Amino acid sequence: AQTVTQSQPEMSVQEAETVTLSCTYDTSENNYYLFWYKQPPSRQMILVIRQEAYKQQNATENRFSVNFQKAAKSFSLKISDSQLGDTAMYFCARKGGGTSYGKLTFGQGTILTVHP
């Protein structure tokens, strides 16, 4: 099975500090795509950031950046200058081609709490 693993069920951080959420995955494909989604208490799934596996450069979106280590199959999310609105559940996800075309496989999620 091609799985996605988030080993941190819960994390907390003080406002304005930096936090890193971990994610590892298993795949036999060479070309695939990785995502971080955020699910606040409102339940809406919101895309935070996306990484294409064939790109070596780490993706960044404002305060959000990733550390993509393809050989290690690791895809961690760094949130800088954490804000109260970042409090949410964060899901790492992988999307591949071939027979898994279109299928987004999620990790178990990490609950992030930002404290004032």
Next chain:
Amino acid sequence: DTAVSQTPKYLVTQMGNDKSIKCEQNLGHDTMYWYKQDSKKFLKIMFSYNNKELIINETVPNRFSPKSPDKAHLNLHINSLELGDSAVYFCASSPPTGPAGELFFGEGSRLTVL
């Protein structure tokens, strides 16, 4: 305008009943999905349709039947509801850019089976 909309948002029903959840997207996407989020927040794909054709069916019980009348709609009908069907069901769509396309999710429909 809501990009991916689901109705109803909340549904409470008795075991054995049949219920439907509707989903519509106005993004012009070709591919639509149903995901189930269980009580532990784990998200798992159930079905995927591309241009009204079923492309993914993840060993979901036959009691679950998706229907796609056109590529903007993907409805989920559930027969003979069981307690274990209680969950949040998410509809999503993705653009025709292949695997690179992100999924756009609806707000979810919380189903409670009593």
